[in-house]
Amino acid sequence: EAGVTQFPSHSVIEKGQTVTLRCDPISGHDNLYWYRRVMGKEIKFLLHFVKESKQDESGMPNNRFLAERTGGTYSTLKVQPAELEDSGVYFCASSRSNQETQYFGPGTRLLVL
């Protein structure tokens, strides 16, 4: 069984540009989570999808962040326009049910210059 995959692994962009991160969860996992770790801080929750619906987006920092999961398969997280403080590692995780453990992707390292 393939694990959670994320693309790209690294992204370096300039302030004001747009970046789209992609997450492919484990097949059959309805729950998909986005998390972020900024430098020196703990990993923090961004949002949670159940299938294609946003269950909880209380962790999204502001309206420059847009997450989608059309069709309930892969998800994208778009940052537009990117700011310096958006730099960090963005993790995606998936689980079959919300009571089971989550499987994490390798993360996307985003650097905004």
Add this chain to the structure above:
Amino acid sequence: KNEVEQSPQNLTAQEGEFITINCSYSVGISALHWLQQHPGGGIVSLFMLSSGKKKHGRLIATINIQEKHSSLHITASHPRDSAVYICAVSLGDTGNQFYFGTGTSLTVIP
């Protein structure tokens, strides 16, 4: 203040030593998770605990619900155990998202 506190932040040990990493949390939880991240690697789930103790190989995780405290022990540590160990809790609400500690960076010296 973070809901999850870990200690120590950094830990260096000699190969073969017994290692303990501690985690305290301040909220009611449905489960506590210990995660591992090797340098340059992804995050791997080691344990999911709601009570008692679990063991997997040289790793042992315990939780005391009343004291809101968990420990991760590594017996006979080895350099390949060098990694960041992260404690996370899930609250059992509909979302079940994780709340993370800052992690403990462990280096085991041969």
